[in-house]
Amino acid sequence: MDSKASTMNYAARTLAFVARFVVLGLAVAFIVGLFWPGSGSMLRSHLASVRPLAVAPMPDGPASYADAVAKAAPSVVNIYANKMVTEQPRELYSDPVLQRIFSVPTGPARTRRQQNLGSGVIVKEDGYVLTNNHVIANADDIQVLLYDGRVAKAQVVGSDEETDLAVLRVDAGNLPAIPMSEEGVKPRVGDVVLAIGNPFGIGQTVTMGIVSAIGRQLNLSSLENFIQTDAAINFGNSGGALVNAHGELVGINTSLIGQAVGAEGIGFAIPVSSAREVLDQIVQTGHVVRGWIGADYGAISISADSGLPSAARGVVVNEVSPGGPAARAGIQPRDVLLKLGSEDILDASDLRRHEASLKPGTAVEVSGLRNGAHFTASITPTQRPPTPMQPLRKVQ
Incomplete structure (x- = not known):
């Protein structure tokens, strides 16, 4: 019984303690409301303005590169380089030894037209086009298919075997020159790039990847300074544009390491800085002059x-x-x-x-x-x- 009475007394004391503080709080609120009538609304508005800190979301990359393509694609052309090849028909043997010893002409020489497919980039509005030298080498006739469907004849202004670049001149009006990345601004590893060209002659095609490496050398010449990319580059892309996510030219697609050696996604482009130097010299003098020590x-x-x-x-x-x-x-x-x-x-x-x-x-x-x-x-x-x-x- 004593235990029950003790419990009831403890509960009564606790209730009385809480009641005193409630009465005290109401009294304070009454006094504050009496002398500062607007304090309640001010407190409520302040509490309403306090919100938990939100973490800003990371900005996403563009959902589409259509604007970059629309900016650069009209400046990329398809190139058809034709040359006449003379062949002497010979009797064929399955055995290679007999082929070398007994191979003799079986008729008059025949002449046929051989066509190289490639791409090019309009770099000046007055008709200058950059492409690869190996696309147009020894060609007798060069035809250029423009973005708007026009076909124009092109003349070789000059070429440079060491960088594998050539400059053509197209006699046509209303030519859109591609915007180039600013001089001194180099692409970085990880930058998104788009390769635009004419693979396998099927028509203008755009592929996307990133810059995989810069300053790459394949020991093909002493002046190599390739941009390596995993953007798909196929036969026919030579001389086409490698552009950044803003549609600006950063390189001229030129070579690849193919699947024949088990490679995949390893393509190379000549940096626009090197291409600009060759372009300027060829336009001014028709050839490239280099120093030698x-x-x-x-x-x-x-x-x-x-x-x-x-x-x-x-x-x-x-x-x-x-x-x-x-x-x-x-x-x-x-x-x-x-x-x-x-x-x-x-x-x-x-x-x-x-x-x-x-x-x-x-x-x-x-x-x-x-x-x-x-x-x-x-x-x-x-x-x-x-x-x-x-x-x-x-x-x-």
């Missing part, structure tokens, strides 16, 4: 006694051409070249590109190390002699 060079082999820091850049001279500009300037084998003019030399590829951009006849200072000691020399480059090209895996 007359030396063969390669990567530096760092050793403890080289006098170079472990992260050194530059090149080591392997060979000097007798009577060439480097020889006349006193450059010697095993010299380490660190700077050309005001530019640091990063590696052999970087120096080749800088060397090619030199103006023949204009002296430039080169500095480096010889037997661990600093030296400088003045080299007057000459025009670069023809360089034999290695076979290119083309995208006709």
